[in-house]
Amino acid sequence: MPRQARLDVAGTLHHVMLRGIEKKKIFDDDLDREGFVSRMGKLALETQTKIYAWSLLSNHAHLLLRSGPGGLTQYMRRLLTGYAQAYNRRHQRRGYLFRNRYKSIVCDEEVYFQELVRYIHLNPFRAGLVSNLRQLDRYPWSGHGVLMGKVQYSWQDADYVLSWFGRRAGQARRVYRRYVAEGVNQGHRPELVGGGLVRSLGGWSAVKSLRRSGERVLTDERILGTDDFVGRVLGEADRRTRHSFSSLLTGR
Numbered sequence: 001m002p003r004q005a006r007l008d009v010a011g012t013l014h015h016v017m018l019r020g021i022e023k024k025k026i027f028d029d030d031l032d033r034e035g036f037v038s039r040m041g042k043l044a045l046e047t048q049t050k051i052y053a054w055s056l057l058s059n060h061a062h063l064l065l066r067s068g069p070g071g072l073t074q075y076m077r078r079l080l081t082g083y084a085q086a087y088n089r090r091h092q093r094r095g096y097l098f099r100n101r102y103k104s105i106v107c108d109e110e111v112y113f114q115e116l117v118r119y120i121h122l123n124p125f126r127a128g129l130v131s132n133l134r135q136l137d138r139y140p141w142s143g144h145g146v147l148m149g150k151v152q153y154s155w156q157d158a159d160y161v162l163s164w165f166g167r168r169a170g171q172a173r174r175v176y177r178r179y180v181a182e183g184v185n186q187g188h189r190p191e192l193v194g195g196g197l198v199r200s201l202g203g204w205s206a207v208k209s210l211r212r213s214g215e216r217v218l219t220d221e222r223i224l225g226t227d228d229f230v231g232r233v234l235g236e237a238d239r240r241t242r243h244s245f246s247s248l249l250t251g252r
Contacts, residue, residue, distance in 0.1 A: 007106045007223070008071045015116055015224065016072070018080065018102040019060040026059055026087070026097055033141050035090075036061075036083050041155035043082075049075045050157045053116065055123040055142040062120045064107075072104060107224045114164055118183045121147075125184065133181060147176060 020026040027033050033056055040063075044051050048068035055062050067075065084097040107116060121136070121144035130136045137148045145151030146158050149169075159169075165179065166172030 007104075008067070008073050010067055010069050010071050012072070013064070013066050013107045013109045013113070014072055015105045015107050015120075016063040016065065016076065016102055017060065017104075018063075018076075019099045021096050021099050023059055026061070027056055028091065032087060032090070035086055037141070037153070039083055039086075040079060041153055043075060043078050044155050047075045047078075050160070051143070051155065052113075052157055052161050053120040053143045054156075055120050055144075057123060057127050057129065062123055064116050064120055076102060076104075105224050112224055114179065117143075117161055117164075118180050121180060122183055133177075133184070136180075137177075144180070148173060 018026075027036065036056065040051065040054070043049070044065075047070055050066040050068075051063065052066070053062075053064035065072075065075075080098055080102065087097055088094060107113070121142055124130050124139055124142050125133070125136055129141075130139050136142070136144055138150045139145055140151050143153075143156055143158075146153050146156045147161055162169060162172035162176060164172075165175040
């Protein structure tokens with residue numbers, strides 16, 4: 001079955017997941033992580049991409065970002081290609097570093113923004129890279145420490161994220177920290193990272209409820225959002241496709 005086209009419109013909120021080929025490491029040590037983070041931030045500024053949440057693990061990484069004028073593809077191509085070349089040079093290796101295609105999910109910001117920030121920033125805790133939230137507050141390879149004011153990466157849009165939790169920075173940090181703590185026992189959230197129908201509807205409980213009622217809804221594995229949101233995103237993608245095809249035919 002052919003892969004669906006990536007939904008790539010400037011200004012769209014994306015949850016991006018990238019993994020090493022054959023589940024191999026993409027970060028061997030802190031020098032690798034420093035190189036990736038530096039490149040991620042520099043390119044974000046150059047392409048006007050907004051980075052809201054991120055976390056690095058040994059063989060994969062998560063990003064929550066809003067694409068700039070050039071779209072998601074431009075940013076990710078430069079980030080992954082540049083990092084892979086630097087990694088191969090440093091470790092004297094050849095060949096692909098990442099799986100052929102990173103996963104990106106268009107997200108309904110109003111419904112899922114806070115949940116995604118929390119989920120992504122708890123990844124190091126779930127992976128056992130830190131043993132408690134106090135360590136996570138100072139963990140340098142995640143955007144959580146930036147939101148807590150313990151880690152400094154000026155390119156991360158911490159102000160926008162904190163604005164979801166309060167008007168003043170101090171209050172917002174306290175509310176955000178409590179919100180993160182409440183998510184510690186949630187474990188893996190498949191509806192936020194995969195599952196097609198399950199993801200679009202918001203979890204298995206929603207799927208089962210709709211099945212019992214016989215209701216049909218619009219879903220798409222590339223989109224995390226409500227039925228209405230999925231419809232709007234697909235409608236815009238269809239309009240853009242038809243416009244591009246028409247321009248190709250007319251030469252305009």
